[in-house]
Amino acid sequence: MNLKISALEYVQEVQSGNISVEDYVSKTIERISKVDEKIHAFLSVSENVLDQARMIDKKVRSGEKVGACYGMPISIKDNICIKDGKTTCASKMLENFVAPYDATVIQKLKQQDAVFVGKANLDEFAMGLTTEFSAYGASGNPWNTDYVPGGSSGGSAASVSAFECVASLGSDTGGSVRNPASFCSVVGYKPTYGLISRFGLISYANSIEQIGPLTRTVKDSAFMLNIISGLDTNDNTTIDGNEQDFLSGIEYGIEGKKIGIIKEMVGEGTAPEVLAATNDAVSKLEGLGATCEEVSLDMVKYSVAAYYTITATEAGSNLARYDNLRYGYEFPVEGYEFNSYIAKARRRFGPEVTRRMIIGGFVPSAGQAGKYFLKALKVKSKLTREVGEVFERFDLLVAPTVPVLPFKKGEKIDDPIALFQVDLNTVTANLTGRPAVSVPFAISNGLPIGMQLIADSNHDKMLLQAAYALEQTVNLPEVPI
């Protein structure tokens, strides 16, 4: 049994009767029990999915209508709610939280006969970019388990990369899908803001984050988007995607497209290997018939500061509800006065979440807002305007997904400022609501490098066509794990 097939290949194999869902799913569970001790991609594994797999097999055999996923095993970042199962956000605060509902994306995947093999690890409440801030232990990078898998959707990326599932869903607030996708050499897609419903995604910075797929191929991401995107009455911020088919015409190519190379994202702070990969990517894109030209986005230099100010403010508010009064963990309230109880209850948050909430209480406060929060909003709107102007001249933008190579666990955990700079190339898409994708592009000394493409809002289809074209130009070695 070959687990290393793409989602589309999986569907074909099941459709044609070459493999059974039960077989594939049980081999996947076996694989998880074998490799996950090394990479800790999962916080919990659903052992009881074989009945479901057998039922889908039965449907396939009897010629009944089967959902588009055909029992495909998928992992879900543990900040996306699946009904009646635990959703912990990798936090001790939500150790026992069981959602009474499915996220919209889960509902849609269930309708298409997906099988959820487990909840993937993340930085606590998705705050981080190494998955080291998980309250339940760090994940490892399947390419070298001493290295971080990126984050915050590190468990999702690692699980796809290590063949513990066919595809995964993560969430991307400032690069949390694309960053680990780059570090683990899988495709990570952050859609236009509003393309995918956030209902059931536990908010971190709700005004800029999106759920996104992590897959082995670009086509697989398009396949997932076809299922999970669309207007949702449960999320007022969703946009009408007119039931787009992201797969059809994906091989269209990029001939004649104008691509801007973002100057501020390729420079001093960029690792030489990453710089070389970027140059290679540019010449490959040109080889495909596109024209590439350097373009400057002046506001990018303030983007990380603005990003942390805005996300901390929203996080401070979004995470205020965790006072342990209505759900959470065992800690009796009797005998406490309200404020002293919540102060104590909220000590369960880990250090990074606590740090950001302290910042989140400070930067929008009465005396400080003008200096920090309002300024950050100004940067956001200026950056959005700048990006809008650039897209009048360019079809796409390109930059490395992460300026540096994957690094070792523990290497940067105590240096938040150094970590923040790792976000430099990804936050712009979030702050401006634009779609962006990370495509596996190179392996340098056994460590992956991803290339990022960004398109204008609602041009997700064109972005996927470009990502597909770029993907076809590379031939990468197989993950060693």
Add this chain to the structure above:
Amino acid sequence: MTMIGLEIHCQLTNLNSKLFCSCKANYREFEINQNICPVCMGLPGSLPRLNQEAVKKAMTIAMALNCSTPEKIAFFRKNYFYPDSPKNFQITQLNIYGDTSVGGAGSIMVGDKKIRITRIQLEEDPGRLIYEGSSSKNQITLVDYNRAGTPLVEIVTEPDFETPKEVRDFLNILSDILSNLGVADPSLEGAMRADANVSIQGGKKVEIKNIGSFHDLEKAAHFEITRQESLHSRDIEIVQETRHWDDQRKITVSSRSKEEDLDYRYFLEGDIPWVSIDAQTHENLRSEMPESISSKKERYVSKYGIPIQVADVLSSDKFYSDLFEKAHTDSNAKEVANIITTELMGLMDTREKRESSKITSTHLRELADAIQTGKVSRNSSKNALHEILKTGKNLSSVITELELGNVSDESELLEIVKQVISEESQAVEQAKSNPQTINFLVGKVMQKTKGKADPALTLDLLKKQTGIS
């Protein structure tokens, strides 16, 4: 000079659902914590879904109070920790980053005085705290979230009131307007709450929070003015502070909480996109607005000749003016108005009586017609009304059962007239010399018929029989 400003919180009680979920806006009929869902409980992963109907209703209020209404509205988060707030922030509106709340500056007339409205905003109500236990040591706080997320409109006025009476008059007019719009039932418990800012000449502004009824609001303003004046007369400084209304003791109490120091860290609620309200929507809302109280009043006077005092009372009460609109015809309007204002309002002076009454507009129309055609005397119409309220039976069966019909059969009446003439010979003689005293004889006939004799016919027969002209 005394200055009083108000912040009035008015629940949109007539809406079906809460502001951001489909739980019932009418939470009052539920057992504790039975009118809740993941959204209004703020469960992780839940998102607010804006109730568009609530936006329309709030805009209508803004229009009725002559406020400016923006083309786009936005919602903000007001961040603070409190157990009645499931998310530990409240979704509300603000005007600090441009006019984005449902209503901007406006005004209404209270008598001859113009009271300026600062702004109107739409927001969610928190849950309700229930305190149990006697001493503060073993007191426990319970939370009922049934109310959490109920649509609330906050109406903020300028400090234009100078006396508690002006406050009361304003509140009466405001509740009439709100119920006339059909957006709220101000008589429901907790449907209207208020904060008041009170300051006297030479003193600082004192905010009184937590006033649970309009009745208490006037009292609180009165108490606070007296308190401040007494301090002032003793040369004690009036400090700027927040006080709470103690509705048991009917006094204001300084709140030791540092509420005035709270920093709410307002910012845009990203889960609710800006709502565009285009010119067409504005126009539709205006045209769908119910007729205003003043225009109703004018119409009642000019079209039907209803006396101005009667028209005033009738038009300002939505329940009765609705009843009037359905019951009246062009010919009986005055009579219908008369029955409502002189009889019905007295018989249905409480909410319970209104709700349990069985009267319909058809009853009213028929009763007015019956009075006008002399089928029922005005006197017996009262008995009929009583019976209808109780039983809901139709008018004709009530008349038959209670024998309320006028004796308008001439031969039947003639017998009684003859009887009276023979019994009251002295009065007959007197009437012959002084025709005005014939009314005494009419009265006698009425007595014998228990008021059911047709007065005109009685007079006619008496004159004929006695030869008085």
